[in-house]
Amino acid sequence: MYRPLGMTVSRHIMDLQRMHPEATGDLSGLLNELIVAAKTISAEVNMAGLADVLGMSGKTNIQGEEVQKLDEFADNTIKRRMARCGYLCVMTSEEEEDIIPVREGYEGKYTLAFDPLDGSSNIDVNVSIGTIFSIHRRKSDDGKSPFGRRNTDIEEEWHPAEGKPGSALDILQKGCYQVAAGYIIYGSSTMLVFTTGEGVHGFTLDPSVGEFYLSHPEIRIPQRSKYFSVNEGNYSYWNDNMRRYINYLKEQDKENGRPYSSRYIGSLVADFHRNLITGGIFLYPKDNKDPAKPSGKLRLLYEAAPLAYIVEQAGGRAITGDGREIMEIEPEELHQRVPLIIGSRYDIDEAEAFLDGRK
Ligand code: AHG
Numbered sequence: 612m613y614r615p616l617g618m619t620v621s622r623h624i625m626d627l628q629r630m631h632p633e634a635t636g637d638l639s640g641l642l643n644e645l646i647v648a649a650k651t652i653s654a655e656v657n658m659a660g661l662a663d664v665l666g667m668s669g670k671t672n673i674q675g676e677e678v679q680k681l682d683e684f685a686d687n688t689i690k691r692r693m694a695r696c697g698y699l700c701v702m703t704s705e706e707e708e709d710i711i712p713v714r715e716g717y718e719g720k721y722t723l724a725f726d727p728l729d730g731s732s733n734i735d736v737n738v739s740i741g742t743i744f745s746i747h748r749r750k751s752d753d754g755k756s757p758f759g760r761r762n763t764d765i766e767e768e769w770h771p772a773e774g775k776p777g778s779a780l781d782i783l784q785k786g787c788y789q790v791a792a793g794y795i796i797y798g799s800s801t802m803l804v805f806t807t808g809e810g811v812h813g814f815t816l817d818p819s820v821g822e823f824y825l826s827h828p829e830i831r832i833p834q835r836s837k838y839f840s841v842n843e844g845n846y847s848y849w850n851d852n853m854r855r856y857i858n859y860l861k862e863q864d865k866e867n868g869r870p871y872s873s874r875y876i877g878s879l880v881a882d883f884h885r886n887l888i889t890g891g892i893f894l895y896p897k898d899n900k901d902p903a904k905p906s907g908k909l910r911l912l913y914e915a916a917p918l919a920y921i922v923e924q925a926g927g928r929a930i931t932g933d934g935r936e937i938m939e940i941e942p943e944e945l946h947q948r949v950p951l952i953i954g955s956r957y958d959i960d961e962a963e964a965f966l967d968g969r970k
């Protein structure tokens with residue numbers, strides 16, 4: 612059957628590269644290798660019901676959570692492929708306590724933080740899950756942070772510590788210094804959504820060809836929406852301002868578009884992706900449910916920061932709800948948790964007014 616020759620993701624990446632004469636092609640190579648890992652994980656996820664990859668691996672990760680077999684498969688798939696891609700100097704994964712070194716002699720100038728499989732609790736019940744990734748440039752020899760967004764606010768000539776293994780310091784950089792961020796969602800179809808600072812674009816996998824085709828160019832999140840996405844089972848653990856805000860969304864006020872509809876899948880990638888397309892606000896606020904997790908459940912480096920970069924590039928906003936923008940947080944440790952309130956700009960601004968007591 613004749614298939615229209617759509618824009619493939621590799622062509623899109625090459626077009627992006629051509630927009631930057633100084634580009635060496637390393638970021639393109641990195642993204643293309645990551646996409647091969649994503650296709651491998653997608654094939655396994657789609658076979659999960661048949662292959663022996665459902666259920667627990669019997670192990671527990673640094674988060675103190677039981678590791679699903681598919682978590683482990685996805686983690687290994689990305690680690691092994693990216694360790695010798697030649698574009699990275701160091702990695703960090705939700706499933707690994709410490710930084711992950713790259714193969715000696717293959718050190719490159721970027722770093723990778725990733726959540727190999729997000730939404731693990733949904734694996735065995737066939738609900739959408741995903742992979743989230745975040746890419747920074749490594750720090751320069753003298754430890755200075757490199758550029759901010761690519762080509763927008765280059766602070767000074769940057770000399771990556773060529774050929775040397777990276778360290779946690781190369782990973783612990785603010786979200787606004789990300790060079791690229793994205794996610795793959797394994798749902799009714801497998802989609803790749805990512806940004807390199809020139810807008811957000813979505814690609815859908817044609818499994819019969821094994822190729823990602825551009826299906827959602829220039830994604831913009833609606834400025835306001837009628838969906839809120841939060842685990843209301845935690846209501847009793849929230850502070851009063853958070854409770855007031857959610858109760859406000861549920862009041863009848865047709866003129867002002869209330870009540871909102873509630874949508875909560877329990878996979879961050881799926882909840883976020885729905886809001887990116889239809890508009891909406893996702894909240895995983897701080898709560899007093901677990902004294903060990905006063906800042907909520909989600910992690911900064913490989914969940915909140917990459918999605919914050921994407922949502923800002925799509926015209927939305929991402930905050931903590933206690934006065935901080937996600938993209939401005941200086942990370943202190945690899946698995947640092949942060950409250951996350953992310954989505955349509957109008958809704959985030961309104962939530963912020965409740966959470967800091969102005970409304
Ligand atoms: P992960 O599977 O990578 O640990 O992430 C799970 C996260 C996120 O996907 C989702 O938003 C959140 O857990 C759901 O948490 P609750 O079940 O507490 O609502």
Ligand code: MN
Pocket residue numbers: 726728729730879914
């Ligand atoms: Mn996750």
Ligand code: MN
Pocket residue numbers: 682705726727728729730731
């Ligand atoms: Mn995960």
